[in-house]
Amino acid sequence: MNYNVKVGEKVQTICVADVVINIDSADKEYFTRRYKEYEVEYTDNPDMWIKTECIEKIDEPKGELIENIRTSYIVKTEDGFLCRYAKSSKTGKIAYAIYYNEDYSNVKIVMEKGFIFQKLNNREWEYLYTGFMFANRLTNLGGTVLHSSGMAYKDIGIVFSADPGTGKSTHVSLWKERFQNDVEIVNDDKPALRIIDDKFYMFGTPWSGKTELNINTKKELKAIFFIERDTENKVERMSVADSVLNLSRQLPNPFYDKNVGIKTVKLIEKLYALNVPIYRLRCSISQDAVTAVYNEVIGEK
Amino acid sequence: MKIKEGFIKSNLGDECVVVPVGAQTVDFRGLITLNETGEFIWEILQNESEISDIVSAMTKEYDIDEATAKADAEEFVKILSEKGFLE
Numbered sequence: 001m002n003y004n005v006k007v008g009e010k011v012q013t014i015c016v017a018d019v020v021i022n023i024d025s026a027d028k029e030y031f032t033r034r035y036k037e038y039e040v041e042y043t044d045n046p047d048m049w050i051k052t053e054c055i056e057k058i059d060e061p062k063g064e065l066i067e068n069i070r071t072s073y074i075v076k077t078e079d080g081f082l083c084r085y086a087k088s089s090k091t092g093k094i095a096y097a098i099y100y101n102e103d104y105s106n107v108k109i110v111m112e113k114g115f116i117f118q119k120l121n122n123r124e125w126e127y128l129y130t131g132f133m134f135a136n137r138l139t140n141l142g143g144t145v146l147h148s149s150g151m152a153y154k155d156i157g158i159v160f161s162a163d164p165g166t167g168k169s170t171h172v173s174l175w176k177e178r179f180q181n182d183v184e185i186v187n188d189d190k191p192a193l194r195i196i197d198d199k200f201y202m203f204g205t206p207w208s209g210k211t212e213l214n215i216n217t218k219k220e221l222k223a224i225f226f227i228e229r230d231t232e233n234k235v236e237r238m239s240v241a242d243s244v245l246n247l248s249r250q251l252p253n254p255f256y257d258k259n260v261g262i263k264t265v266k267l268i269e270k271l272y273a274l275n276v277p278i279y280r281l282r283c284s285i286s287q288d289a290v291t292a293v294y295n296e297v298i299g300e301k
Numbered sequence: 302m303k304i305k306e307g308f309i310k311s312n313l314g315d316e317c318v319v320v321p322v323g324a325q326t327v328d329f330r331g332l333i334t335l336n337e338t339g340e341f342i343w344e345i346l347q348n349e350s351e352i353s354d355i356v357s358a359m360t361k362e363y364d365i366d367e368a369t370a371k372a373d374a375e376e377f378v379k380i381l382s383e384k385g386f387l388e
Contacts, residue, residue, distance in 0.1 A: 069324050240316035245332040248320050258307055258323025265309045265320050272313045 014038035016216075017192035017203035019047045019138055023130070026052040026111070027123045034127075035206050037216045048137045052109040052126050058094040061085055069255055081106075084256050088117075098129060102259070104137040131190065131207035135252045139263045143194035146224070147250040150191030150202050151175055152184045157202035157219035158297060159191060160281070161250045162227040167285055169211075171227060174290050188213035193221060193267075200276050223277050223297045230282035233292040243278040244268055302378070304346045305388045310335070319343070328385065338363075342377050346387070352378065 011022045014035045020043060025031035061083040063075035071086045077099070085097035095115050099108040109129045111122055120128070135145045148161035149168040153175065160168040175183045189209025191202045200221040208214035226238065226246045238246070247268050253261040271278070279296065283289035307325035311318055317340045319333040335343055341362060345355050352374050359370040381387050 067324065069327060240313045241318060241332060241334045244311070244313065244318050244320065248332065249330065253320075253322060253326055255324055255327050258325075261320070261322025261326065262309055265311050265322070269311055269313060 011042065013040050013042045013046065014206070015040040016134065016205045017138060017143060017194055017218075019134070019141060019143075021048045021050060021134070021137075022046045023049075024051040025130075026054045026126055030123055031126070034212070037214075038206055047141065048105050048107070048134070050107045050109070050130055050133060052111070052130065054111050054113040054115075054122050054126075056113055058085070058097055058110055058112055060094060061097050061099075067256070072256060074256055096125070096129070098133070100133065100136075103140045104133055105140075107133045107137075109133070127207070131205075132252075132254070134205070134207065135190070136254065136257065136260050138192055138194070139252050139260050139267070141194075142263075142267070143192055144251050144264060144267050145190040145192050145205065145207075146247075147190055148224075149188050150186040150204075152186055152202075152217070152219040153179060153294075153298065154182055155219060156298065157186065157221045158223050158225065158293070159193075159202060159221065160225045160227055161246070163249075166227050166229060167283075168227055169213075170285055171281075171283065171289060174285070174287060178287060178290055184215060184217065185213045186215060186217055186219060195270060195274070198274060200271065200274060221276060223279060224271075225279045225281045225293065227281050227283060229284070231284055232282060233284060233286065233288040234282045235292045235296045236280050236282075238278045238280050240272075242280070247271070247278070302346065302351070302382075302387045303349045304343065304381070304386055308333075308386060310340070310343060333384075333386075338373060339377060342374060346378075346381070 010024045012032055012035055014021050016038050061075050063077040065075050067074045072084055074084045077083055081099045081101055083097055083099045086095050088095045095112055095117055097110045115122055146159055146161055148159040149172040150159045151172045160171050162168045169188050172185055186202055186204045187208045188211050190207055192205050194201055201218050202221045203218050204215045251264045253264050307323045308319050309322050317335040321329045342355055345358055355374040356370045360367055
């Protein structure tokens with residue numbers, strides 16, 4: 001079975017981190033523009049299909065119940081797909097249902113029209129769900145997305161990760177302010193990471209959080225930083241335990257699919273095997289923090 | 302008793318860490334580090350085992366007496382049990 005769409009009329013074909021996706025959006029006007037920079041020629045054999053629909057009423061997905069975790073149910077449908085769905089605690093109606101095969105090459109997202117959850121509307125959830133499904137697909141293909149602000153200084157890719165509100169975007173904006181055109185913001189929320197010829201690369205993706213700060217580019221990844229706010233500015237290599245703890249919090253490890261988590265752990269092992277340095281950056285919001293990173297990764301200036 | 306499903310062990314350099322995956326991430330967002338003995342017991346507990354099985358394996362593997370092995374095994378199992386890693 002394929003959640004295929006009418007070729008040529010609805011589908012937009014995009015290539016993100018070397019993953020070719022035929023994507024059929026519910027909110028076409030908005031997403032066609034948002035994915036524009038990643039557009040490629042249509043193909044019948046993409047790496048992934050994603051279709052999103054907003055409908056008046058979602059029928060309860062039929063199939064064998066695999067797992068019930070809090071408000072989420074996962075069933076295996078008769079045609080071999082998995083379906084994760086959740087009911088609204090207020091109305092008891094099904095708020096969304098996501099159908100997918102095991103490697104996420106084929107995904108269909110169904111939302112109740114007008115669905116507002118955690119103050120987010122259909123468009124915002126479409127953006128989040130498609131981003132999550134892309135992350136799961138990429139993880140199955142041996143890559144990942146890291147919750148971070150990813151930037152390039154010339155050809156050097158560096159990512160700054162932290163919990164929301166710590167200041168990763170602010171730190172990257174300080175690089176931009178100082179180095180102007182030598183710095184590009186590759187993705188301000190979740191750059192993709194992939195291994196090519198035994199090197200890690202960072203890619204831009206259209207899923208960049210609240211902002212539209214992303215570009216369709218690829219840069220070799222030279223370092224990962226986890227930011228902690230401090231009054232002084234200091235860079236130090238992280239211990240293995242601290243690195244894995246921080247990475248596992250900021251990489252895909254969804255509660256509904258342990259296989260994605262297992263593949264994420266394998267990717268962390270590859271980061272180590274390929275000697276991608278992982279640092280703790282204790283920093284204030286200042287150019288001194290930029291200097292500390294510059295001196296460590298690029299060299300004394 | 303045995304280790305619940307959903308904990309993945311990974312060896313990185315000289316370190317051994319365990320990370321929760323899937324449904325286990327709902328209640329446990331941390332990480333476990335294991336020393337050599339901890340890793341040895343962890344492996345035994347991948348299959349249904351009793352303290353006596355662990356003690357027997359430890360006295361064969363390491364140059365320790367039964368009382369020391371039993372004390373170490375019980376202490377480690379107690380921690381695993383308290384943290385909810387065993388079933």
